[in-house]
Amino acid sequence: MLVDPSLATPIPERPADRDLNGSTASLGVLMGLAFRRSSGRAWRLRQRSMTLWPAWVEQLNHPESPLQLDxxxxxxxxxxxxxxxxxxLADARPDSGLQFIANDRLGETDPVWPQAGHGAMLSERDGRVDPLLLLKALRRSLIEHNVERRATEVVELQRPGSTARRQWRLITADGRNEAVDLVVICSALGSTKLLQSLGHQRPMDAVLGQVLELQLNKPAKQWTGWPAVLTCGGINLIPHGHNRLWIGATLEPGVNADPAATETMRRLNELAPSWLNAAQLLGQWHGLRARPRDRPAPLLEELEPGLLLASGHYRNGVLLAPATAEWVSQHIDKETITSP
Structure with a gap:
């Protein structure tokens, strides 16, 4: 059973319909190989996800919900x-598809890139997946596998009693009281409140991610020389159609957008070329990312028998989705095997 107001209802089609949900406000950037670390948990999760993503796309791709890696x-x-x-980094990973390109060897592009002046690193296998198309594909898969979906929220968790069959109780916003064998909490900022009543302190801070949709004054020539994702100073630029561009970043603490920070992002910290400054703003949206406090992201924990936490992915929710799902699946299998 899936209790989720987002995946249990139709996925929004337009940016204007997106709410503060982190997934629907995401750009879906996958930066798993162009990652400065070469060891540790964060590195392993990224590597595992990048290994799993091609199979995920192949399995989820469907005429009704097409999906691809860009x-x-x-x-x-x-x-x-x-x-x-x-x-x-590129020299240390010769088989990872990384290549450093000196500034004087960067090819001509249309429109021109921001002129940072120090070259660039190409990551052939990194890129993005459209997050709304991903959500639609996941929703179709849930329906195909006859997963019961509830378009509501869990407002309280109650521990199993002393009966032979130890089941958790879910109290939902629509007044239901459900008994389940195992609970997986993956509700980002909403996870904290559910866990507090059980004595588990997992505070998370909200960080605002912003996206602008711009229209160029003159059409680009098929975005000649542009990658699927161009990153400049932590700000992502993504061609969208013949003459549109998304610009996005996760930069602001809190839940309210700062117009000054938005303008700084649009100007790429004063590196924006003239065509970008002249582009017309078509729309903007934002979403909240959950960043764990005093703990590394994400939070992947078995808190109690039958209670799993898979949340707090901060900027990497889409990237780490396959590795997170695999971790949850392994623990569900373990729970099933060890249950009486």
Missing amino acids: TPLIQLAGSAEEAQRMQQ
Whole structure:
């Protein structure tokens, strides 16, 4: 049974219909290989997800909910020091599809890229997946597998009693009281309140992600030389159609958008070329990312028998979806095997 107001209802079609939900306000950037670390939990999760993503797309792709991986991703170096780190990273991973491109070897593009002046790193296998198309594909898969869906929220969790069959109780916003064998909490910022009543302190802070949709004054020539994702100073630029562009980043703490921060993002910290400054704003939307406090993201924990936490992915919810799902599946299998 899935209790989720988002996946249990139709997925929004337009940016104007997106709410503060992190998934519907995401750009779906997958930066798993162009990651500076080469060890540790964060690195392993990224690597596992990038391994799983092609199979996920193949399984979820359907005429009613088409899905594909858009590649590559290019990061512009913002300084000589960053360029050196990129060169070292590409040299250290010869089989990962990473390549550093010196500034004087960057090809011509239409429209021109921001001129950071220090070269760039190409990641052939990184890129993006459209998050709304992903949600539609997941929803279709849920329906195909006859998963019961509830378009409501869980407002309280109650521990199993002392009966032979130890079941959790879910109290929902529509007044239901459900008995279940196992609970997986994956409700981002909403996870904290559910866990507090059980004595589990997992505070998370809201960080605002913003996206602008811009229309160029003159059509681009099929975005010649552009990757699926161009990253400049932590800000993502994504071609969208012949003459439209998305610009997005997760930069602001709190829940309210700061117009000054939005303008700084649009101007790419004063690196925006003239065509970008002249582009027409068609719309903007934002969503909240859940960043764990004093703990690394994401939170993947078995808190009690039958209670799993898979939340707090911060900026990497879409990227880490396959690895997270695999972790949950393994723990559900373990729980099933060890249950009386």
